Amino acid sequence: MLKGQNIVLGVCGSIAAYKSALLVRLLVKAQANVQIIMTPDAVNFITPLTLSVLSKNPVLVDSFDSKSGVWTNHVELGLWADALIIAPISANSLAKISNGLCDNLLTAVYLSARCPVYFAPAMDLDMWAHPSTQTNVKQLLSYGNKLIAPANGELASGLEGEGRMAEPEEIVQYLSNTLLETNAPLSGKKVLITAGPTYEAIDPVRFIGNHSSGKMGFALAEVFQKLGAKVTLISGPTSLSTPNCVSRINITSAAEMLQACSENFEEADILIMSAAVADYRPKEVAADKIKKDEDSLILDLEKTTDILKTLGAKKRENQIIVGFALETTNELANAEAKLKRKNLDLIILNSLKDEGAGFAGDQNKITTIDSSGNKQTFDLKSKVEVAKDIAQEVLSLLSKKQ
Known part of the structure; x- marks a missing residue:
């Protein structure tokens, strides 16, 4: 189902950004066309070079490249995409897009996207459980976006609980299944x-x-x-x-x-x-168990x-x-x-x-x-x-x- 699909992958500032490398490989292996957009904080967790090599496309971070003078058209990206996946999405970016804030290229593409949007949160358990985060999640779901729920396990803080980003294999499987439902x-x-x-x-x-x-x-x-x-x-x-x-x-x-x-x-x-x-x-x-007292049983x-x-x-x-x-x-x-x-x-x-x-x-x-x-x-x-x-x-x- 992913062959030939145009996938925009958003990567936010989270330790779980290291999983994005495997996610990109799986999407490319499934023959999807992958364009990665990173938030400015995300580059502190994984390099654009790594994701660029894996996706076979330049990684986008800023709306305007001051060195080349090139402007990235977020509207065109939103129209190009067959699906937008934000994985991982941090509590900060979750709050931004649920409230329509637009201060970087990824949030601008989100607001321009006409395709299905999937978000896979990654954060500490208390941040995930906080009422404001849960309110933001409900708001995004009410817009028709699809949640790829975080898993329960060991977190970067050393605590155990809900907040781990879903595994890349699960994300690809979920994406395949939902696209199948849309087109089947x-x-x-x-x-x-x-x-x-x-x-x-x-x-x-x-x-x-x-x-x-x-x-x-x-x-x-x-x-x-x-x-x-x-x-x-x-x-x-x-x-x-x-x-x-x-x-x-x-x-x-x-x-x-x-x-x-x-x-x-x-x-x-x-x-x-x-x-x-x-x-x-x-x-x-x-x-009680019937005993073998007789030669026959009726x-x-x-x-x-x-x-x-x-x-x-x-x-x-x-x-x-x-x-x-x-x-x-x-x-x-x-x-x-x-x-x-x-x-x-x-x-x-x-x-x-x-x-x-x-x-x-x-x-x-x-x-x-x-x-x-x-x-x-x-x-x-x-x-x-x-x-x-x-x-x-x-x-x-x-x-x-x-």
């Missing part, structure tokens, strides 16, 4: 995805479950996040790591998944139910609530609901019936009969069916590639609803 096809959309199995307790140590790994749902969460969506992932028990910038809610049982889905469904633009939710659960859960089971059908009945006109159907017989007929019965826009059919596809593997083979009866069968692919195919189907449906 699902920017501003909220996507709710379920993944993994549910475990239905028999007693304190045993449960009824299934072989779902959650890999398909996690792949979907990753792909939809990269398309700019704000993704909430509701996951049953799994050892998988949460994809970057995805909000995760962990659940165990079908009842917990129903509650989590119900709480988040109303705000969702798109719901994708890829979880393998248990259809039945024990009617009664033993308070469990009285009851149906769990059909989450997809429940939410399908509440679907708004502009919402999209995607369901999954894992079938072993009469695959197409059963999937089409499920699509209609549960008021879905799209159903993803996969079969345990397809070699290489299934629960625990890294591949899947799907057929998609939409509410108009259109069908498309895909080859066996990695689950990430399958997720991309599903995303394209959803984008097509979304364009028809808008």
Whole structure:
């Protein structure tokens, strides 16, 4: 996302200015065009020469160079930039820009910028916690600027607490993600995805479950996040790591998944139910571990609530609901019936009969069916590639609803 982007990096007077060197390298490595502006105090912490070599551009400090007689046009810089990042920003510069003070080149460019502005504070913990600093931060946020919050740790003063500038890698990742949200096809959309199995307790140590790994749902969460969506992932028990910038809610049982889905469904633009939710659960859960006293054990089971059908009945006109159907017989007929019965826009059919596809593997083979009866069968692919195919189907449906 940063390739070819014009980035103005503002560097203020702070010991954290040494991190700016690594930040510049990362931005250049990402193929961004980097123009650095330093405040007069910043040159006491890191030399303009260092940052100039790393950025491959002259570093700007003053609006007017008395030796060359050249004036730096702050308006042009503000218009040139696709993003302005001030990292580190000191308490002094934070106060200046939040109140519209303009006494150096960086503050002048800030006031001229029409692009997104990001600020990464660096200061001692008491300065950061001071009410005046917090008021200035709120003021900047109210203007639409984006805060890259300081971290907690050892500070230059020797104290421990909040005030460390975010690490350069975190800043670049945050910048990439937010620019992606701005330019991506699902920017501003909220996507709710379920993944993994549910475990239905028999007693304190045993449960009824299934072989779902959650890999398909996690792949979907990753792909939809990269398309700019704000993704909430509701996951049953799994050892998988949460994809970057995805909000995760962990659940165990079908009842917990129903509650989590119900709480988040109303705000969702798109719901994708890829979880393998248990259809039945024990009617009664033993308070103590069941002993192996008998040769057989009879469990009285009851149906769990059909989450997809429940939410399908509440679907708004502009919402999209995607369901999954894992079938072993009469695959197409059963999937089409499920699509209609549960008021879905799209159903993803996969079969345990397809070699290489299934629960625990890294591949899947799907057929998609939409509410108009259109069908498309895909080859066996990695689950990430399958997720991309599903995303394209959803984008097509979304364009028809808008």
